[in-house]
Amino acid sequence: MAGKFIQIAAHDGGTFRGYLALPRDGKGPAIVLCQEIFGINAYVREVADYYAEEGYVVLAPDLFWRMEKDVDLGYTPEDWQKAFGFFQKFDVDLGVKDIASAVKALRAMPEVSGKVGALGFCLGGKLAYLAAARAGVDCAVGYYGVGIEGALDEKINVPLVLHIAGEDQFVPKAAQEQIRQHFKNQPQVEIYTYPGTDHAFARTGGDHYDKPAAMMAHSRSIALFRKVMGPHYDLSALWDKHCEYEFGIRDVDATMGTMVAEPYVNHIPTMTGGVGYKHLKRFYKHHFVNSNPKDTKLIPISRTIGADRVVDEMLFCFTHDSEIDWMLPGVKPTGKYVEIPLVAIISFRGDKLYNEHIYWDQASVLVQIGLLDAKNLPVAGIETAKKLLDEKQPSNTLMKRWAESEGKD
Template identity: 50%
Template sequence: MSGEIQFKVYESSVDPARTPGRMPTVLLLGPWHAGTQSLALNLSEEGYQVVLVDTAPNSASLNALRTRPAESDRYVADDDLRNTDGWSEAVNLIALIDAHLSGGWNKYTALITFGLQQQDADVVLALHTESFKRGGLSACVAYGLLLTKDQVLEAVGRARDYPLLVHVPESDTELISALVEAAKRGDIPQDALPFHPELAHFKASLGPVKPKTVSIFTYTSIGVDEDAAIWGCAFPFSHHTKDFAFPSTTSQVSEAHRSTAHRSAAAMSYSRTVALLKSTMGPRFPLEQLWDQHTYFEFATRDSAKTMSAMVAQPYVNHVACLTGGAGFTQLARFYEHHFTSVSPPDTQLVPISRTIGADRIIDEMVFSCTHTTMIDYFLPGVPPTGRKLRIPMVGIVNLRGDKLAYESLYWDQANALVQLGLLDPVKSSLHPGTTLPIAGDEVAQKILHPYGVPSNELMPNWPESQGKSIPAVTAKDP
């Protein structure tokens, strides 16, 4: 049977020496195209062994999966489930995995589906049932369900056995309304759904954190009939998926089929999917230590080779304010070697203010300071040293894929830096006489370090006009 099923195994690209055992498996069911194949590569960099199986509608591969197994008594299931296409698919998938993966079915296995059809709705339950004695399903992620409302509600109700994550277009109002009503009845937790005006009873939980059994996320500007394997795979932040997210005009699928909304949905849903996979199966690496190691190589040892060794094969760095950095190994290695590690002023410091740690990323708020004694290519390209002190707030968003840094976006206010260096003046630099540019100098960093010590709204000329006016809906009184 497996000879008729189109599939490919993507082994984990994480160093096996860094893991205590077999890496988790992700079974990916979707149409066979560049998007799903690129997504599989991404997940392999996260540390997963990925099995991509072609389940495109009307494909020979899907028809083969639906074929009744010859040895139907080999697995145990209830009679009703045995009579479904989903059960046949599950048994055939388990047989395929046993035949082609070393060790067979993995006790840590998650299922990801794209556009699951009504006819195949039982494949999730059947997979879990048939593999239960060997670990079952650790989690299920569904993109763009093509099921009936009753089938979706039934699937959500079964999420006690394995966590369920569902990604659907916000435009699927019929399904969302049904889920809201189910939450109002208490059939599913209210916090399983995104914010809805009819679900405004927010409650805290106490005690140890318990994993959510079901999570449903919606995505704006995605049509209800749009192919989930398009918008779910248009991930813009990876070398593997970039060509699918930004296809050339000469490709079979034109740019008109990819929009900013598609790329946004793919980016958001990917992080949420990885968060579920990591929480239920791993691998979970110490993201903070990995990021701090990277910055140690950048600023302490100033070793570009070690900096690159801590990154995925094709990373990117984007210093947003001045478009410096690099995309891909060759360009980024050149950037670090000749325009970053060797050009930072000797007294460069990064003072941490806050750090937010997610499942696949770190967000650092910090203050960068130095004396501008060198030409800092990555920060002030083309600007000769001024000898002035510089202190500016920065926000860095760092994504880690598996045990490697995948990309970094660094944000700061370039106008703030130029004011401190005497290269920009709030009054003289304005092209409109009488207009003062709303930019500040060192006060910006002071405000971050001491939020109560620097006045707010000093750049608003009309701020005094609101003094003493009514403030609606405010009950708290100043001391």
């Protein structure tokens, strides 16, 4: 738990607690985090810490305090039963007013610079939706909100993103379609459906956790928050600095300093890299940063910058004059020169790198160093790099049947 609990003044007297998580630099735009039916439990605190790492001041108010203070449930059958009991007795209108009190508290904090958004899951997904209409937030994101179809008369005048689980057992397909149809001509509302997923697909460790859907939904959520509230980071410059430390200065500590506390790197074709600070630093120090050929060169081809990631297309060029553990593990130097198209997808949390997924055609590398004979295989060597730079180079040279379509409609 990286944050702390604070007290929030209710609009009608009394106080209730909320979990407060701060970003690394101690200030930023704010998010009020609306809970599931299990109270401010470990998962909610995890989400708060996660978004704090993204650069937000996050406050998760205890919305069950009027029934029972400090609810913190797990997911055992007994806890589920108790949680549904709270859900059935919960006064939604008072809950939204308590969210508004949390928004008011956030706006008064010296740590909050700028706007306030809402984020919620399950029950909190509907509450985030209602917060967009009633609680004075500047934008909102709701995950698999239960009962939104019954509240479509609310006036949504701020940007809103709704994430819908395609097979949600608590939000029938008819309700999903009703929601989509209602907002189809309202450009400030974005609705994303995740086919094949069930309710709570973003809850880490849950029975229905779906990592691909959760990752995609998080990127879309961050895109909205960045667009409306910031903070805005120069991800391109951050990535350039990381590469400078890796390939130019070759400083392992400086390289690690550009990354979050527990980052990971995965070179997809060879499954090399590391997960977590200790493992990744070992990889960088002994098998990467100081182990690349001296003439290593990166030639940029294109760069796409999103809200939370950079996609780089480049040529990776080197002479194989030393063993390259991460690309050619166990292969002794051949002295051959290699040019290979390479794509890097770099994900950020706030102003730090979180992970790297690196892709290249390993077959082309093996052809170029002489370990793979391309004569009877549908693979190519340095030609792949040459065609990337010059689209006029011949196409379809590996297709033996290409000539058969000559002259055909």
